[in-house]
Amino acid sequence: MEIWEEILKDSFGSAVVDKPKAIKNEIHGLPRYVSEYLIGFFCEDEITDDGIKETNKYIQEHRIEAREKEKFRNELRIDGSIKIIDKFKVKINLGNGKGNRKPTQMEIPSLGISDAEVVDNILIEHPRILIDGLWGMGEVSYDFIQRDICLTQFKAFQLSEIDVDELIESRSNFDSEQWMNVMISTIGLNFQNYERREKLILLSRLIPMVENNVFMMEFGSPGTGKTYAYENLSSYSRVISGSNVSAPQLFYNLTTKQDGLLVQYDVLLFDEIDKIQRTGLEDSVNNKLYQYLASGKFDRGGIEKVSECGIMMVGNLPSGYYDKKNLLGELLHSSNTHSAFLDRLAGVVPGWELKSIGNPNSAYTKNLGFAADYFSEVIHKLRRKNYNYITNRINLKGCSIRDTDAINKMVSGMIKLVYPDGEIRDEELEEIIDLAVEYRQFVIDQNYRINRDANFDKKLLYEL
Numbered sequence: 001m002e003i004w005e006e007i008l009k010d011s012f013g014s015a016v017v018d019k020p021k022a023i024k025n026e027i028h029g030l031p032r033y034v035s036e037y038l039i040g041f042f043c044e045d046e047i048t049d050d051g052i053k054e055t056n057k058y059i060q061e062h063r064i065e066a067r068e069k070e071k072f073r074n075e076l077r078i079d080g081s082i083k084i085i086d087k088f089k090v091k092i093n094l095g096n097g098k099g100n101r102k103p104t105q106m107e108i109p110s111l112g113i114s115d116a117e118v119v120d121n122i123l124i125e126h127p128r129i130l131i132d133g134l135w136g137m138g139e140v141s142y143d144f145i146q147r148d149i150c151l152t153q154f155k156a157f158q159l160s161e162i163d164v165d166e167l168i169e170s171r172s173n174f175d176s177e178q179w180m181n182v183m184i185s186t187i188g189l190n191f192q193n194y195e196r197r198e199k200l201i202l203l204s205r206l207i208p209m210v211e212n213n214v215f216m217m218e219f220g221s222p223g224t225g226k227t228y229a230y231e232n233l234s235s236y237s238r239v240i241s242g243s244n245v246s247a248p249q250l251f252y253n254l255t256t257k258q259d260g261l262l263v264q265y266d267v268l269l270f271d272e273i274d275k276i277q278r279t280g281l282e283d284s285v286n287n288k289l290y291q292y293l294a295s296g297k298f299d300r301g302g303i304e305k306v307s308e309c310g311i312m313m314v315g316n317l318p319s320g321y322y323d324k325k326n327l328l329g330e331l332l333h334s335s336n337t338h339s340a341f342l343d344r345l346a347g348v349v350p351g352w353e354l355k356s357i358g359n360p361n362s363a364y365t366k367n368l369g370f371a372a373d374y375f376s377e378v379i380h381k382l383r384r385k386n387y388n389y390i391t392n393r394i395n396l397k398g399c400s401i402r403d404t405d406a407i408n409k410m411v412s413g414m415i416k417l418v419y420p421d422g423e424i425r426d427e428e429l430e431e432i433i434d435l436a437v438e439y440r441q442f443v444i445d446q447n448y449r450i451n452r453d454a455n456f457d458k459k460l461l462y463e464l
Helices: 003-015 019-024 032-042 049-062 066-079 120-125 164-173 176-187 196-204 228-232 283-295 324-331 339-343 372-382 401-418 426-451
Strands: 016-018 081-092 104-108 113-118 134-143 148-156 215-220 237-241 267-271 297-300 303-306 310-316 347-349 368-370 395-397 461-463
Touching: 003 016, 003 164, 003 176, 003 368, 016 019, 016 032, 019 032, 032 049, 032 372, 049 081, 066 081, 066 134, 081 148, 104 148, 113 120, 120 148, 164 372, 176 196, 176 368, 176 401, 196 401, 196 426, 215 324, 228 237, 283 297, 283 339, 324 426, 339 426, 347 426, 368 372, 395 401, 401 426
Parallel strands: 113 148, 215 310, 215 347, 237 267, 267 310
Antiparallel strands: 016 368, 081 104, 081 134, 104 113, 134 148, 297 303, 395 461
């Protein structure tokens, strides 16, 4: 066991799991943060074969496969109640009393139900079920006379509250290299495969998870794990296909009156953005996205919304030769390469420096790490932390307001990920600033080469 693993276990106790065993025994069909929560529940002290068997039995008894939907609906009709594992989400209907709309309207996806009721105490104890939904075990009852379906009991499979200050205070038990190893292992990768710069690049992928309203991109070879953390680590992130997203899905659905994904999540990842180089995003999406990236606001059909959601766009590099000096011009649609749009892009993560994950036996972690459900809450709560007292030490030169904002946000994000206690030496801060300036300079250089706007013919500098 590595020294940092011993420190991690001593400092965080039950928030730490044996990541190789947790990943090996990951439960198919459930997000990893839910899978690791259940494994931790049934294997309290350590992951054992008996604990895994008990976990799988529990899942098999209560998780509904798509082809079994009608079987369980019939069981509910006959027996009057069933217990199921699902992601439950509730919305509230406030009206003038006309019609037969229920005050609570709950989705139970595995049963194909979208209008169930829920008892009030569940909403009081689990308010997040009203925001983006919660995975858990629910007891669903059926009223034979009224023909109403209601969620009467609920046990969440996600941590609802953690004290992020405990993590911040315990960070001082590690040096920066040890802490980065913890983070890399938590993601699920083998820290021994990466040099320090590569570790920083890997962690910089998570900046939009911990920092509000950041727009970044990454391009790299296939199989480098660009979407891996967004799919597996956080219940507050969502991966969507760049080619299929629509304005109602992303912003606001005027028909259903439902908020779009930008309002529901901390961060959205647009996958395979390179595949829409010819067609581009829908015009209705592009126009609103352009507005949102400038102000954190958008309106649709006269409805204005505000969000702090970050956006990450990722894509694969072209096969064979490509010109890195004109990379964005080659990979993005023309509607996303004009100077004003690119200026809203904080930075580009150099995914081309990272190797493909390759052989799972050597690529994935062999060490301890934070449980995914715990880490999900940590990175969510870090979004509320302010490190301006550190970024204010940076004296940027030759920077526009957008340059300054982009660099400060990326620096702040990296501080949250690597130095959340705020204890950072000048040389460590310089290392992070260098990375942020590099990411921003890449955008500026691309913007100048594509659009020949003299405003972007510049070199960013700084001093502490």
